[in-house]
Amino acid sequence: xxxxxxxxxxxxxxxxxxxxxxxxxxxxxxxxxxxxxxxxxxxxxxxxxxxxxxxxxxxxxxxxxxxxxxxxxxxxxxxxxxxxxxxxxxxxxxxxxxxxxxxxxxxxxxxxxxxxxxxxxxxxxxxxxxxxxxxxxxxxxxxxxxxxxxxxxxxxxxxxxxxxxxxxxxxxxxxxxxxxxxxxxxxxxxxxxxxxxxxxxxxxxxxxxxxxxxxxxxxxxxxxxxxxxxxxxxxxxxxxxxxxxxxxxxxxxxxxxxxxxxxxxxxxxxxxxxxxxxxxxxxxxxxxxxxxxxxxxxxxxxxxxxxxxxxxxxxxxxxxxxxxxxxxxxxxxxxxxxxxxxxxxxxxxxxxxxxxxxxxxxxxxxxxxxxxxxxxxxxxxxxxxxxxxxxxxxxxxxxxxxxxxxxxxxxxxxxxxxxxxxxxxxxxxxxxxxxxxxxxxxxxxxxxxxxxxxxxxxxxxxxxxxxxxxxxxxxxxxxxxxxxxxxxxxxxxxxxxxxxxxxxxxxxxxxxxxxxxxxxxxxxxxxxxxxxxxxxxxxxxxxxxxxxxxxxxxxxxxxxxxxxxxxxxxxxxxxxxxxxxxxxxxxxxxxxxxxxxxxxx
Numbered sequence: 130x131x132x133x134x135x136x137x138x139x140x141x142x143x144x145x146x147x148x149x150x151x152x153x154x155x156x157x158x159x160x161x162x163x164x165x166x167x168x169x170x171x172x173x174x175x176x177x178x179x180x181x182x183x184x185x186x187x188x189x190x191x192x193x194x195x196x197x198x199x200x201x202x203x204x205x206x207x208x209x210x211x212x213x214x215x216x217x218x219x220x221x222x223x224x225x226x227x228x229x230x231x232x233x234x235x236x237x238x239x240x241x242x243x244x245x246x247x248x249x250x251x252x253x254x255x256x257x258x259x260x261x262x263x264x265x266x267x268x269x270x271x272x273x274x275x276x277x278x279x280x281x282x283x284x285x286x287x288x289x290x291x292x293x294x295x296x297x298x299x300x301x302x303x304x305x306x307x308x309x310x311x312x313x314x315x316x317x318x319x320x321x322x323x324x325x326x327x328x329x330x331x332x333x334x335x336x337x338x339x340x341x342x343x344x345x346x347x348x349x350x351x352x353x354x355x356x357x358x359x360x361x362x363x364x365x366x367x368x369x370x371x372x373x374x375x376x377x378x379x380x381x382x383x384x385x386x387x388x389x390x391x392x393x394x395x396x397x398x399x400x401x402x403x404x405x406x407x408x409x410x411x412x413x414x415x416x417x418x419x420x421x422x423x424x425x426x427x428x429x430x431x432x433x434x435x436x437x438x439x440x441x442x443x444x445x446x447x448x449x450x451x452x453x454x455x456x457x458x459x460x461x462x463x464x465x466x467x468x469x470x471x472x473x474x475x476x477x478x479x480x481x482x483x484x485x486x487x488x489x490x491x492x493x494x495x496x497x498x499x500x501x502x503x504x505x506x507x508x509x510x511x512x513x514x515x516x517x518x519x520x521x522x523x524x525x526x527x528x529x530x531x532x533x534x535x536x537x538x539x540x541x542x543x544x545x546x547x548x549x550x551x552x553x554x555x556x557x558x559x560x561x562x563x564x565x566x567x568x569x570x571x572x573x574x575x576x577x578x579x580x581x582x583x584x585x586x587x588x589x590x591x592x593x594x595x596x597x598x599x600x601x602x603x604x605x606x607x608x609x610x611x612x613x614x615x616x617x618x619x620x621x622x623x624x625x626x627x628x629x630x631x632x633x634x635x636x637x638x639x640x641x642x643x644x645x646x647x648x649x650x651x652x653x654x655x656x657x658x659x660x661x662x663x664x665x666x667x668x669x670x671x672x673x674x675x676x677x678x679x680x681x682x683x684x685x686x687x688x689x690x691x692x693x694x695x696x697x698x699x700x701x702x703x704x705x706x707x708x709x710x711x712x713x714x715x716x717x718x719x720x721x722x723x724x725x726x727x728x729x730x
Contacts (some may be wrong), residue, residue: 130151130156130397131396131397132160132377133376133398133400133405134156134158134367135158135366135376135400135403136158136159136161136362136365136406137158137159137160137161138147138154138161138162138355138358138359138362139161139162139163140162141162141163141164141165142164142212143164143165143169143211143212143215143352144162144210144211144212145164145212146164146166146169147169149162150169150173150174150176150177151174151678152177153174153176153177153395154174154175154177155381155397156381156397156398156399156400156403157176157399157400157401157403157404157407158176158400158403159178159401159403159406159407159410160174160176160177160178160438161177161178161180161358161361161410162177162178162179162180162181163179163180163181163354163355163358163360164179164181164215165179165181165182165183165184166211166212166215167183167184167185167188167215167216167219168211168215170427171427176403176407176641177335177428177429178360178407178410178411178424178428179429180354180357180361180422180430181321181351182321182429182430182434182435183429183430184216184219184292184456185219186433186435186453186650187216187292187293187319187435188216188217188219188220188223189223189411189453190222190319190435190437191262191290191292191319192220192224192226192227192229192453193221193225193451193456193457194227194290194317194437195227195260195290196222196227196229197457198650199598200260201228201229201230201262201595202229202231202232202257202258202260202596203229203231203232203261203262204229204230204231204232204233204234204253204256204259204260204261204262205217205221205233205234205235205236205261205262205264206235206249206253206257206262206263206273207234207235207236207263207264207265207266207516208237208238208239208263208264208265208266208296208707209236209237209238209239209573210239213236213264214236216264216292217231217234220387220594227596228598231262231723232256232257232258233253233256235249235252235253237249237269239266241269242507244271244688245270246276247276250273250277250280250282251280254280254282259286259287259288260288260290261287261288261289261290262290263290263291263292264291264294265290265294266293267294267295267297267298268525270294270295271298271309271312271313274289274312274313274316275312276703277289277709278312280410283312283314285293287497288317288506289313289315289317289505289641290317290318290319291316291317291318291319292318292319292548293318293319293320293321293350293431293435294443295316295318295440296318296320296349296350296436296438297320297349297351297498299445300347300348300349300350301346301349302351302650304339304472304688305443307492308445309560310440310442310443314440314441315439315440315441316439316440316521317437317440317448318425318437318439318440318445319417319435319437319438319439319446319451320350320435320436320438320472320476321350321351321352321354321434321435321436321438321649322420322434322435322436322450322452322462323353323419323420324420324461324462324463326416326418328416328417328728329353329418330354331339332353332418336348338507350419352418353419354419356418357417357418357419357422360417360445361410361411361413361415361417361422362414364413364415364618365406365409365410365413366406367410369402369406370408372405372409374406375401375402375404375407376400376402377400377401378398378399378400378401379398379399379403379598380398380399381397381398381399389676406453411428417494420432420463422571423632432452432453432454432462432463433452433453434450434451434452434453434462435450435451435452436449436450437449437451437457448663450462465525471538480695494562503726504586511516520580520645524551524584525550527551530576531555531577531579531580532555532556532557532558532573532577532579533545533551533554533555533556533557533560533569533576533579533580533581533582534558534559534565534569534578534580534581534582535557535559535562535581535582535583536558536559536560536581536583536584537559539582539583539584540584541583541584542556542558543580545582548588550607557728559576559578559581565581568581569581578609580582584600585674664701664704664705666703667704667706670699670701695705
């Protein structure tokens with residue numbers, strides 16, 4: 130940097146790139162780097178320009194594979210340095226958006242011994258998750274797979290997804306090493322995508338000639354990006370000078386020499402027109418070996434994309450592609466036109482049959498506000514329906530103007546806003562069961578809510594990623610009526626759908642009181658039988674005496690000759706119509722006669 134530098138290319142190491150970025154910012158020298166660390170941001174380092182795809186997108190490509198299969202937990206194996214930690218952090222955030230997570234992080238130091246890595250793999254093998262994301266250095270990574278094979282972790286039931294270090298190692302090798310390929314059989318890996326073109330074929334042919342002459346190694350995709358980077362600088366400088374740019378430098382008073390050190394900071398000078406050259410670089414647009422060279426507002430290359438590869442036999446088999454605008458697809462990113470095809474991973478563990486997934490709606494539980502019933506009388510029960518809320522579900526709730534309660538931390542909050550377009554001002558966060566009752570009791574007119582949108586509870590352990598998926602599926606079944614049809618078919622007594630019932634099950638009907646009717650009817654029948662038996666017995670005993678005053682003397686003799694059995698039904702009815710007072714008078718007279726008969730003469 131003492132030689133009055135106007136532009137710097139490199140490095141590939143993200144750690145070194147962080148250090149150099151501080152220097153070039155001070156000197157206003159654009160830095161075109163191959164470092165892929167997502168934390169190297171143009172916001173922090175204005176003169177940093179990444180000329181290779183940001184690893185931020187590689188992590189999202191991995192999550193695309195994880196999400197496609199529906200895996201919810203993965204184990205991350207990585208070198209414990211800033212570079213890898215930053216990538217794993219992005220991976221964790223991306224998994225969270227898909228309701229998945231890193232269940233276990235397995236870092237190891239850059240200088241770890243073979244014994245250390247072996248112990249790490251043994252501990253990893255004890256984990257429940259069997260999906261491993263491997264982001265390591267090439268030499269360490271191969272030894273990892275050697276130990277994994279010894280432990281039986283390269284067989285059916287295990288999934289290994291590696292970042293782009295595997296393709297880079299294999300592409301850079303002069304020949305295919307069968308032993309190396311045996312170690313990584315079945316591994317799925319990502320590689321920076323560079324489309325086939327005449328330019329690329331010509332470059333490959335020229336490289337082969339140089340390789341024969343200079344005995345240089347094979348090149349990988351990073352070599353293609355390096356080639357395009359050099360051309361980017363050349364084109365930008367050419368345009369810079371054509372536009373009248375001058376290479377001038379000025380001293381920086383903040384940079385002073387430090388006694389006793391080898392740092393000669395006072396010799397460093399600021400590139401006066403560094404900002405102009407940076408603007409030209411950011412605005413460049415041409416087609417190179419790696420496709421279109423153009424930068425987005427964050428100074429990342431546009432159209433980030435990756436090849437999805439599978440190690441099969443002695444070669445890397447192309448499975449498909451991932452890009453930030455097409456997702457997983459078998460259509461090359463440069464030709465992507467929203468078409469979707471089939472793709473297969475031909476290993477003994479995995480098979481992708483389609484890169485599409487249906488969209489699943491979420492259902493909600495609405496707890497509406499209800500009157501208060503202060504009496505238990507039958508009249509109160511019969512008018513409950515008239516006193517209850519008019520909110521019957523999510524649709525009627527949304528169409529009503531009242532405020533809506535949402536449980537604190539529930540997915541329903543974002544769902545109501547983003548999917549059902551409910552204004553945020555209508556939503557009130559509720560944090561406790563007591564507040565549930567209070568807000569419903571108050572109602573919308575008194576500072577409460579019209580209803581509360583809640584989630585249906587299902588039995589899963591805390592923070593389980595399966596809970597959300599299963600809840601969404603069950604709620605979806607509830608929305609489309611399938612849940613009710615299942616209930617009607619397997620659990621209902623009459624097997625008829627409630628949708629076909631003309632009478633609402635919540636209303637009172639005669640059938641609800643059959644037990645009461647049986648009790649009342651039975652009691653009445655028993656009472657009537659007892660009554661008629663009593664009347665009949667009285668009729669047999671007292672009928673002649675009651676009738677005696679009311680008949681003539683002539684008929685009295687005939688009447689006295691009749692036996693009780695000769696009385697007809699008409700006489701019984703007539704007797705029943707007699708007043709109770711007559712019966713009492715007869716009983717009183719009977720008692721008086723009995724006393725006279727029993728007294729001594």
